[in-house]
Amino acid sequence: MQPGIPVLLLILIALAPLYGSGYIVTLFTYFILYMVLSVSWTIFSGSTGYISLASAAFYGVGVYAAAMFGERMPFIFVILIGGIASFILAFIVGAITLRLRGIYFAMFTFGLVVLMKEVIHYWEITIEGTRGHFVIFQSNETIFYYLLGIFIVTMIVAYIIRKSRYGLALASIGENEEAAGHTGINVTMVKVITFAISAIFMGAAGAVMATKFTYIDPGVAFNPMMSFSPALMSIFGGMGSIYGPVVGAVVFSYLQEWLMTGSLKSYYMLIFGAILVATIIYLPSGVTGLIQNLWRRIRGAKSAPTRG
């Protein structure tokens, strides 16, 4: 894709607080949040094929970083702490689990979210005698621009990784891990570092979003949906290109905004599940993959590759 169109779109989005209503700014804030989560999820899981369900854990670490340090230091440092804390957590978890088979890794990361929620809940109730924390308030515009900044950094990092030798190593791990190891790639090291890098953005995004809630508890911070959503959005959008997860994020956060309010929540979750199953069966390369295939066919290529 030409760089012109995305940059133009980005400028349009960035100027939203100037022309849009408060509702538009909030809506765009959620778009950008899910874009950050999906793109950073794809950095690791998209290329290696290891399904991480730990996004909610890293996001939650960011949320708690904001709750603990929000009053004591400038906002930008709080965001950095959120990112760094997530990096460290991901590094430790990755070092322990990324030698395991992919399916165990998925389970382990999912359990991590549950464990952190339970342990912090227990800690708050029995040791601190409280439930949840207050977070210092930030205006909607501040949240919007900080998230946008994180999104731009995420996209740049995702792009650099994809185009570098490092990205090539990741892709070869995804294709065949054993063969990748034989070509001299330090497989475990590459996986652990990438996993940790992808966690930075989730933690940073969590630290920013926490200020929107003003009051947080383990249930809000470690919501398992924050693990599933990025995975579904990325798979739906397609992980063959850097724009796939962005497309998926916009579609689902709009759907969520539309259906999550009020009593329709169960319908959203039902549709969410049905689309997840249908995408995996019928659209393995996602919407962007489908469009690319169709485009190739229209241009008259003899055969359209099935995997992007």
Add this chain to the structure above:
Amino acid sequence: MEQFLNIFLGGLFIGGIYSLVSMGLSLQYGVAKVLNIAHGEFLMIGAFATYWLQEIGFNPLLTVVVVGPVLFLVGFLLYRTVFTSIRLRSAHPGIYESNSLLAAFGIYFIVQNIGILIWGTTPHSYTYLNTSISVGGALFTQNRIVAAAFAVVIGIAFYLFLTNTRTGKAIRAAAQDPSTAGLMGVNIDFVLALCFGFGAAMAGVAGSLISICYSLSTSMGLGYTVIAIVVVTLGGLGSIPGSFIGGFVLGIIGSGVSYWQPGLTVASYYVIFIILLLVRPKGIMGKQ
């Protein structure tokens, strides 16, 4: 002594249910290679089906005769429609496993929210055989003992089915090596769907038995799924006896932890899971 009996026997009784749930997951994950995160949702459906049937006058224990076969059919068809096509499309087993895990998450959302739309989010309960009897000074309601006994009988019956019938042999062959079993004339798509169906039936029956002793809610499923995953890892992948014994082990551990610190029960399951994965990923009775 009474306290010890309370914890130990209480753990054994709930452990019988865990065994049944876990044997079901062991079939789905150990043989059909679908880490079915929606396993507990079939349990929830079974529990609510029994609740419905006893409302219109059936004996709750007899509802398993209906719940089992119906959920078997649901599981069987689900495998044939969703997971067979994922298996045939996947380039290698790793992709099949992660894609079917994600599809199972989709099914989890679908089934749970259908449940919420029908039964809402408030807990339901009914009473059946709730008079207490004393075992060496420790008091237990009859329903818990009966439910555990039913679970154990079904578990043993299924084990005998696996070891003594031709179909059971085909399932065990598929567990060891699906592609070779296929070459030996085992209809692998059929056998894997059969395993998935049996798994769903066991979850459903376990749900019926749970509804006899505990209150039920539409969000009850995931907790049992987590327990089943820990038990299957504990007992060894694909080992039915391992899951059976593992269920009791986890039941007793869980009973002890919830006596000491109720808030940490779920966390303790996860800690056991972590330690197992790091120290002995093949489980206590695993062969691989």
